[in-house]
Amino acid sequence: MxxxxxxxxxxxxxxxxxxxxxxxxxxxxxxxxxxxxxxxxxxxxxxxxxxxxxxxxxxxxxxxxxxxxxxxxxxxxxxxxxxxxxxxxxxxxxxxxxxxxxxxxxxxxxxxxxxxxxxxxxxxxxxxxxxxxxxxxxxxxxxxxxxxxxxxxxxxxxxxxxxxxxxxxxxxxxxxxxxxxxxxxxxxxxxxYSGLILPLFNKLTPLEAGELKRTILGYAQSVGFSLENVFIMDGSKRSTKANAFFSGFGKRKKVVLYDTLLEQHTPDEVVAVLAHEIGHYKKGHIxxxxxxxxxxxxxxxxxxxxxxxxxxxxxxxxxxxxxxxxxxxxxxxxxxxxxxxxxxxxxxFSRKHEFEADAFAKSTYSGKPLAEALKTLSVKNLSDINPHPLFVFVNYSHPPLLSRLKRLE
Incomplete structure (x- = not known):
């Protein structure tokens, strides 16, 4: 040519x-x-x-x-x-x-x-x-x-x-x-990433001792997940949107919760979101x-x-x-x-993994608080509850809200 x-x-x-x-x-x-x-x-x-x-x-x-x-x-x-x-x-x-x-x-x-x-x-x-x-x-x-x-x-x-x-x-x-x-x-x-790169942009603070931390660590232990590093990230310095994520392997694995997640959700919902993130790890998605x-x-x-x-x-x-x-x-x-x-x-495959992580959270903790957390997240973030199927197929790494709720509820 x-x-x-x-x-x-x-x-x-x-x-x-x-x-x-x-x-x-x-x-x-x-x-x-x-x-x-x-x-x-x-x-x-x-x-x-x-x-x-x-x-x-x-x-x-x-x-x-x-x-x-x-x-x-x-x-x-x-x-x-x-x-x-x-x-x-x-x-x-x-x-x-x-x-x-x-x-x-x-x-x-x-x-x-x-x-x-x-x-x-x-x-x-x-x-x-x-x-x-x-x-x-x-x-x-x-x-x-x-x-x-x-x-x-x-x-x-x-x-x-x-x-x-x-x-x-x-x-x-x-x-x-x-x-x-x-x-x-x-x-x-x-x-x-969470230990070296993320702190350049955000402050990570260990989750304080209390009922929430005890519940989180108790749940992690119940599913055979060794967890010592639970951090709160000051996501509110940039946006009101809430999120959580998991990173690392072995002893360096960390769960990071946005401070907005703790502000906008009940402790039960926070643990359900955490269960979803642990599900990704336990299912080998990472x-x-x-x-x-x-x-x-x-x-x-x-x-x-x-x-x-x-x-x-x-x-x-x-x-x-x-x-x-x-x-x-x-x-x-x-x-x-x-x-x-x-x-x-x-x-x-990412959407498939999200369904699997939801199912893990539902079977090992509870589907109801995770569903409630997803509803609150969606409404507060002004998410599209009725996206076009082609748009979902091309762009969505997570299933649409209603698809996830249908399985959880």
């Missing part, structure tokens, strides 16, 4: 991906809310239901505008060869091949982040604030940005540097070596998720090895010679349909 065909193919893939995504979002945004189900009568009023729908539509229109902006910029960069122009402009400074690729990606990263900054700011301080979710200050918002840079530049930049070096030095066999490095990185992130991530990374790297030395991709993006960084950009565009399919498959 010559460079012109590749160029138009890239334009077609990017356009079709955008149209598909926004069409699915449109179906969901324009879907009627329907009547309030009997199971939510005591939790949801008509006014709150309509507010939820307005929130969904507001996010849809915001996503349409911000997504269209990115889409148009991408089309212009492909159509007019700006990706290649940037490559040629940087080459005049005499960078070595490895340094050139690193600088190239650095410029794109900074430029992309600066372009998205106004949209992120508006979403946080306008949309989320209008619906009563935002607790973040301007200082916290920009502090998070700076911390993100300080973390992503050495970590992400370091991984990128290793990848580029392997490509340039080893050739097409780079993929399996970097796959092993990536696998180790994925395991380490899962093991140390390990399966890590293994799936490693396998998916290997597939991506292998396919990349088939394209990364194709000069026609570089020429299609406006370059005048083979450029590894141009080919990686072209690959990410060409791979997007496969990525969409992999994402839908991942979401399918």
């Amino acid at each position: 010559d460079q012109e065909l590749i160029k138009y193919f890239l334009l077609g893939v990017v356009s079709l991906s955008f149209i598909f995504e926004k069409s699915v979002n449109f179906l969901n945004a324009t879907r009627k809310t329907g009547r309030i189900p009997a199971t939510l009568d005591q939790y949801l009023e008509e006014g709150k239901l309509q507010e939820s729908k307005r929130y969904q539509k507001t996010n849809y229109y915001f996503g349409l505008i911000s997504g269209s902006f990115t889409f148009v910029i991408t089309l212009l960069f492909i159509g007019f060869g700006f990706f290649g122009w940037l490559d040629e402009w940087l080459r005049q400074f005499g960078f070595a091949p490895l340094a050139l690729s690193v600088v190239y990606f650095g410029v794109l990263f900074i430029g992309s982040d600066l372009l998205s900054l106004p949209f992120d700011y508006y979403h946080t301080f306008k949309i989320e604030a209008d619906y009563g979710f935002n607790n973040s200050t301007v200082r916290t918002f920009f502090a998070d940005k700076i911390k993100g840079y300080l973390l992503s530049i050495p970590v992400g930049g370091g991984l990128l540097l290793v990848l580029l070096w392997l490509i340039l030095e080893i050739g097409s066999d780079f993929w399996w070596i970097f796959w092993m490095i990536s696998a180790l990185f994925i395991v380490l992130v899962n093991q140390f 390990t399966l998720g890590v293994m799936a991530g490693i396998l998916q990374t290997g597939i991506i790297l292998y396919i990349l090895s088939l394209f990364v030395f194709n000069e026609q991709i570089s020429l299609a993006l406006g370059g005048d010679q083979l450029s590894i960084h141009l080919n990686i950009i072209g690959f990410t565009m060409l791979f997007s349909p496969i990525s969409l399919i992999l994402g839908m498959a991942t979401n399918y």
Whole structure:
């Protein structure tokens, strides 16, 4: 396939991906809310239901505008060869091949982040604030940005540097070596995320001794789950939304509860949510998720090895010679349909795992408090109680509320 065909193919893939995504979002945004189900009568009023729908539509229109902006910029960069122009402009400074690729990606990263900054700011301080979710200050918002840079530049930049070096030095066999490095990185992130990375952004406080902690530890012991680390995270510093999650393996495993979860739910509901999280661990979902991530990374790297030395991709993006960084950009565009399919498959198994974790909590603790917790979470977070089935299939990592309640109740 010559460079012109590749160029138009890239334009077609990017356009079709955008149209598909926004069409699915449109179906969901324009879907009627329907009547309030009997199971939510005591939790949801008509006014709150309509507010939820307005929130969904507001996010849809915001996503349409911000997504269209990115889409148009991408089309212009492909159509007019700006990706290649940037490559040629940087080459005049005499960078070595490895340094050139690193600088190239650095410029794109900074430029992309600066372009998205106004949209992120508006979403946080306008949309989320209008619906009563935002607790973040301007200082916290920009502090998070700076911390993100300080973390992503050495970590992400370091991984990128290793990848580029392997490509340039080893050739097409780079993929399996970097796959092993990536696998180790994925395991380490899962093991140390809550201990090393999360504290950079949030404060973790051990759950104080009391009835709730005794109940939690008693439940964990009853299901054969050794648990010493239960932490409260100050999620309220950014949002009123509540959540809980589990991370780590072995002695480093931790359960993290948002402080908003404790504020908005009864102790019985908190333990039920915890039972759900422990269910993920006991059912092996954490390990399966890590293994799936490693396998998916290997597939991506292998396919990349088939394209990364194709000069026609570089020429299609406006370059005048083979450029590894141009080919990686072209690959990410060409791979997007496969990525969409992999994402839908991942979401399918994730929803299945959520049902299994719910069933575990129901059988080992109680289904009623978990159902009540889900209802409260859904109403307070203005979740969509009647999403379009296609939108669920494509985007949802968790089953819709009513599907979960049907099994729990």
